[in-house]
Amino acid sequence: GAGVSQSPxxxxxxxxxxxxxxxxxxxxxxxxxxxxxxxxxxxxFLIYFQGNSAPDKSGLPSDRFSAERTGESxxxxxxxxxxxxxxxxxxxxxxxxxxxxxxxxxxxSGTRLTVV
Amino acid sequence: RKEVEQDPGPFNVPEGxxxxxxxxxxxxxxxxxxxxxxDCRKEPKLLMSVYSSGNEDGRFTAQLNxxxxxxxxxxxxxxxxxxxxxxxxxxxxxxxxxxxGKGTLLTVNP
Numbered sequence: 001g002a003g004v005s006q007s008p009x010x011x012x013x014x015x016x017x018x019x020x021x022x023x024x025x026x027x028x029x030x031x032x033x034x035x036x037x038x039x040x041x042x043x044x045f046l047i048y049f050q051g052n053s054a055p056d057k058s059g060l061p062s063d064r065f066s067a068e069r070t071g072e073s074x075x076x077x078x079x080x081x082x083x084x085x086x087x088x089x090x091x092x093x094x095x096x097x098x099x100x101x102x103x104x105x106x107x108x109s110g111t112r113l114t115v116v
Numbered sequence: 117r118k119e120v121e122q123d124p125g126p127f128n129v130p131e132g133x134x135x136x137x138x139x140x141x142x143x144x145x146x147x148x149x150x151x152x153x154x155d156c157r158k159e160p161k162l163l164m165s166v167y168s169s170g171n172e173d174g175r176f177t178a179q180l181n182x183x184x185x186x187x188x189x190x191x192x193x194x195x196x197x198x199x200x201x202x203x204x205x206x207x208x209x210x211x212x213x214x215x216x217g218k219g220t221l222l223t224v225n226p
Contacts, residue, residue: 031212043203045215056213098212100148101207103165104150104152104214110159
């Protein structure tokens with residue numbers, strides 16, 4: 001697609017429920033990243049996928065968080081047993097991996113998650 | 117020391133002012149440097165890459181000092197539309213993960 005597409009744009013869920021967030025990267029972008037941004041805070045790295053390599057999961061805050069990516073396309077971020085501190089905007093970004101150092105990432109418009 | 121550290125701000129300046137943002141990074145092996153802009157409740161967008169020799173794009177000038185591990189962004193003749201949060205971003209090179217500073221909020225007043 002023309003840009004990074006994320007869905008849903010907004011999600012309100014009850015504490016304890018599971019949620020699934022979706023990211024569709026720019027076509028041809030081999031690298032895909034998930035970040036979290038709490039209100040008034042900076043971007044917090046969660047996970048990074050690059051081609052067929054093992055994902056870098058070093059930023060996932062707990063085992064309630066997991067992510068999958070199908071080949072070099074769609075990714076889903078799953079949060080199990082949501083807690084109020086999970087409330088944040090979840091941002092997905094993609095890049096042509098080898099060109100990241102020249103062109104940076106392109107972000108999607110994010111999913112705003114509210115846990116009530 | 118934080119990986120990427122920026123002026124905490126906020127900066128409030130009148131239209132037409134010149135404003136400078138500073139940033140330091142801790143990883144001396146970093147190879148890529150950027151400034152991103154984030155409008156309120158929007159996603160970050162690339163403003164400009166930062167090259168070793170320094171670079172300019174219209175009213176915006178970015179500088180890199182590798183020896184001091186320091187990056188700067190200068191905005192001249194600021195406009196109301198420049199009001200946003202400016203994020204300093206650094207890449208490690210061998211992987212493609214970028215590290216973002218917390219950002220500096222700029223408000224340009226009429």
